[in-house]
Amino acid sequence: MYPHERSLVAKNRNRPxxxxxxxxxxxxERVRRVVKQENLTWRSFWNGQQGIRGPIAQAWxxxxxxTVIVIDHEGIIRHRGHGGAEMDQALEIWIAAAEKAADKSVDPSGSGS
Structure with missing residues (x-):
């Protein structure tokens, strides 16, 4: 169930x-077992006893x-969908934008100020 997520984690290991x-x-308890059995390396939250109608699903x-929501380095929702190639393209665009923004914030003189 999680191979694509694992590939994204591996591919983007050293990226924002x-x-x-x-x-x-x-x-x-089942959620905890699945997280452990599947060896999920990313944060995973429980949506509550209401399942698909729980508080996180309601808030978002x-x-x-x-549902996949891509949030950029400025906290702006840039893509909302259900995975697939379109999501992968959005991820690449916004990860690259975050890297570019980080590069611009580095002082080129090396003085650290």
Missing amino acids: FAIIGVNSDQDR NVQLWP
Whole structure:
């Protein structure tokens, strides 16, 4: 279930990138078992006993699972969808933008100020 997420983590290991998961299973202990069994290396939050109607889904207006939301380095939602090639393209664009912004913020004189 998680091979694509694992490939994204591996591909973007040294880049400004993070995955945050939200699990909609109603059983919290099952969520913990899945996280451990699947060896998930990213943060994964439980959406509560309401499952797909839980507080995180409500706050982020998630209607379908899985939903992917790409948030850039400035905290702006840049893409919302359900994965696939379109999401991968959006990720590449916004990760590159974050890298460019980080490069601009580095003092070229090396003085650190």
